[in-house]
Amino acid sequence: MNCERMETRLIAYMDGRATEAERREVDLHLIACAECRAHVEEFRRLWAVLDEAPMTQPSASFDAVLRQRIAAEPARTGWYGLWSWIPAPRLVFAVSLLLLLSVWISSTPTGPVINPTELAQHEEEFKMIKDLPVFEDYDVLANFEALSELPPKPDQSNGKKM
């Protein structure tokens, strides 16, 4: 191992979190490299110095202020919950845009204007279509080949002969 690789190994070696293999690798390097040995010693002293930094204690009012803020939460939670349901401002914009577009489309005429005579014609066609099954039955009966094989009615044949 060279000195450059110590950059990713040294800290874990010093704080005792290096693997056994890493530790052995660093140990071997330190035996051969006086510069890195000195580095380790300086880092050890640095860590001892850093321990002298004083801790910042929370103020005595910390808990009380936090409890006040938490107590104010339920009222806020309703609105917060409502707003948090909306995932993102972009989505809100997109949904609003779609809504406006749909309102605009529904408010504009969508097809050609039909005059009253055309409308009447359409209604007649509709009635015809509505009665289509009846017409279909009539058509089936009119073209029913089996009927043509029936003997003619007596009075009809007499009439024809006359």
Added chain:
Amino acid sequence: MLGVKAGDDASFELLLRRFRTPLVNFLARMVRDRAVAEDLAQEVFLRVYRARKQYAPSAKFTTWLFRIATNLALNSIRDGRHRQMEVALDQPVKVGEDERPAIEVPDHRPGMEQQLMARDRAARIRRAVEALPEKQRAAVLLHKYHELDYDEIARILHCSESALKSLLFRAYETLRVQLAPLVAPGGESATGPRD
């Protein structure tokens, strides 16, 4: 945290007691302003409280907590709203009505000169740490003062473990240079000048 999720207020109290000092301490060193640090620490607890129902123990609670705290601190620093002026060495420590004194002095206290020297050393150490770039500072604080594992810190700082180890090495190297007078063998002593 699972107790908090179940609606147990006593569990939240326990969390508060366990983590308020580490959080305030971490945030104070990150944002360099005690009042802002307290505000941010409260925001962290509020977010924990709000998210308690959705909490899933997929990661360690400490990782989750410090990730929230780190993100809030970095945002606060980047917003540039809470930049703290460096405290001059001779500036007296402010003790508000509701604040505990920074140093409680027992009867068998060392001499005034030694106290001043200790305070001087502490101020130099604090300034050196606070002068580190934000990410290096967060890495050092989480590693040195809060003893989080590498994978936890890497997750909090959104980097690989290998990148984190390099980051830490560079940060400690900077501190070693900045604090050379204190670090050097036979350097300035913590308890006073050597005879």
